[in-house]
Amino acid sequence: MQYESTRGGLKSVSSAEAIKRGIAPDGGLFVPEKNVEFSLDDINKMVNMSYNQRAVYILKAFLTDYSDVEIAECVNSAYTAEKFEDTSIAPIVKLNDNVHILELWHGPTCAFKDMALQILPHFLVKAVTKTGEKSEIVILVATSGDTGKAALEGFHDVDGTKIIVFFPNNGVSEVQKMQMVTQEGENVYSIAVEGNFDDAQSGVKVIFTDSELEEKMNTAGYKFSSANSINWGRLVPQIVYYFSSYADLVRNGEISAGDKVNFVVPTGNFGNILAAYYALRMGLPVNKLICASNDNNVLTDFINTGVYNKNREFRKTISPSMDILISSNLERLLFELTDHNAWLVNEWMEELKFDGLYSVEPQVKKKISNLFWAGFSNENETLKTIECIFKEYNYVVDTHTAVAIDVYDKYVISTGDMTKTVIVSTASPFKFNESVVSAMFGDKAVKGRSEFELLEVLSKECGLKIPQGLKGLDKKTVRHKTVCSKSDMKKEVEKILEL
Numbered sequence: 001m002q003y004e005s006t007r008g009g010l011k012s013v014s015s016a017e018a019i020k021r022g023i024a025p026d027g028g029l030f031v032p033e034k035n036v037e038f039s040l041d042d043i044n045k046m047v048n049m050s051y052n053q054r055a056v057y058i059l060k061a062f063l064t065d066y067s068d069v070e071i072a073e074c075v076n077s078a079y080t081a082e083k084f085e086d087t088s089i090a091p092i093v094k095l096n097d098n099v100h101i102l103e104l105w106h107g108p109t110c111a112f113k114d115m116a117l118q119i120l121p122h123f124l125v126k127a128v129t130k131t132g133e134k135s136e137i138v139i140l141v142a143t144s145g146d147t148g149k150a151a152l153e154g155f156h157d158v159d160g161t162k163i164i165v166f167f168p169n170n171g172v173s174e175v176q177k178m179q180m181v182t183q184e185g186e187n188v189y190s191i192a193v194e195g196n197f198d199d200a201q202s203g204v205k206v207i208f209t210d211s212e213l214e215e216k217m218n219t220a221g222y223k224f225s226s227a228n229s230i231n232w233g234r235l236v237p238q239i240v241y242y243f244s245s246y247a248d249l250v251r252n253g254e255i256s257a258g259d260k261v262n263f264v265v266p267t268g269n270f271g272n273i274l275a276a277y278y279a280l281r282m283g284l285p286v287n288k289l290i291c292a293s294n295d296n297n298v299l300t301d302f303i304n305t306g307v308y309n310k311n312r313e314f315r316k317t318i319s320p321s322m323d324i325l326i327s328s329n330l331e332r333l334l335f336e337l338t339d340h341n342a343w344l345v346n347e348w349m350e351e352l353k354f355d356g357l358y359s360v361e362p363q364v365k366k367k368i369s370n371l372f373w374a375g376f377s378n379e380n381e382t383l384k385t386i387e388c389i390f391k392e393y394n395y396v397v398d399t400h401t402a403v404a405i406d407v408y409d410k411y412v413i414s415t416g417d418m419t420k421t422v423i424v425s426t427a428s429p430f431k432f433n434e435s436v437v438s439a440m441f442g443d444k445a446v447k448g449r450s451e452f453e454l455l456e457v458l459s460k461e462c463g464l465k466i467p468q469g470l471k472g473l474d475k476k477t478v479r480h481k482t483v484c485s486k487s488d489m490k491k492e493v494e495k496i497l498e499l
Contacts, residue, residue, distance in 0.1 A: 079118065099420075138217070140207060144268060246422075262287050264290040397429060399432045
């Protein structure tokens with residue numbers, strides 16, 4: 001399997017090269033040149049496999065320059081009982097006869113990003129060797145909250161790498177911030193940016209394509225890569241859990257192999273739902289992909305109108321990992337739906353860059369509508385959903401998962417579709433405990449308490465165990481104190497690398 005850039009500037013590179021680079025030199029994202037196809041027989045084979053066995057089975061179809069043994073090494077190093085608090089890695093929980101919850105937050109940082117960022121460092125270390133790379137790899141990350149900690153955790157003290165994470169200073173929860181600024185490791189750097197996630201993400205993209213900086217890096221023996229979902233090595237492991245959840249439903253007797261299901265995905269940067277799209281394209285029986293947004297509903301509007309318009313108020317919400325107005329991975333979907341038309345994608349991305357909006361052709365809009373349904377949930381609806389799910393099912397969801405459940409309810413009301421549905425749960429309720437406790441027990445329960453005190457409240461009131469990764473977080477030493485403006489991000493990188 002070879003890979004090409006969505007902007008057309010680079011074709012036929014190996015998966016190791018694509019993973020090592022992270023982003024193409026023309027600013028595009030790497031995608032497979034050909035489609036991978038799985039039969040119903042392939043899916044049936046996965047039914048009685050463990051999560052790790054399913055991962056190897058799927059990943060070897062995409063990473064053809066890695067041996068099966070190498071892929072198994074990466075998988076078995078990433079998904080271990082020590083790192084994941086549930087032995088099934090990505091368990092599926094039945095809410096009612098029609099709805100199941102796919103819990104993707106049992107890893108070390110309590111968010112779905114662990115599913116990819118525990119394995120990416122292993123892919124990358126092997127990619128460096130495979131491509132004969134002699135330079136030290138500098139991982140550059142922009143985060144809306146969860147990616148940052150998951151990447152820092154995955155890459156800390158990994159030989160031959162440094163990792164620099166930029167996060168919006170006032171755009172993440174207190175728990176998320178403490179996870180990042182207390183990170184240990186000799187090769188890790190966490191920097192707050194005065195601005196929002198889009199500012200941090202745009203700044204990172206500018207740094208990636210800065211030719212003057214690249215020259216300095218080459219002289220000093222460094223090369224950039226990414227741990228954001230713009231890196232194919234970050235996206236491809238996410239395909240696994242869609243197949244895995246389907247196989248679990250078959251194994252549990254909830255569906256028969258071949259039955260279609262819906263997936264509802266709380267969406268910000270479009271990477272998670274894009275992995276679901278790739279699973280569908282490979283042959284996973286999917287009826288509809290339901291894209292759930294919060295008040296930053298740029299994707300809802302795009303899927304419903306065909307016009308992507310980021311020229312709107314940016315809103316800070318109680319589901320901060322979705323507070324995004326520029327969804328990078330949408331570029332990959334557009335490339336796929338236009339039969340790899342790099343010229344068109346370039347045109348749209350230029351319009352987005354200079355005008356803040358673009359409009360796709362009617363035939364592309366129709367393809368999107370056939371695959372996706374989109375809706376959004378406001379703050380009140382999100383909180384009400386948390387309360388209702390707790391009262392009805394004695395099940396606790398975080399704010400992002402609540403957005404997905406509320407949008408699913410709207411989907412059913414709008415369409416009447418009662419196809420079995422999987423809600424993709426992206427974070428532990430403990431990570432966003434202030435909103436969760438307030439929704440379930442009222443404002444009095446949170447008044448005067450820090451997010452760290454609320455961990456105990458949530459644990460006691462709901463009989464849930466505080467995840468290991470969040471225990472005693474407020475007692476840890478703050479190691480990263482740098483705050484910079486968005487215009488100074490490049491300077492901070494140069495300072496760290498002594499360029």
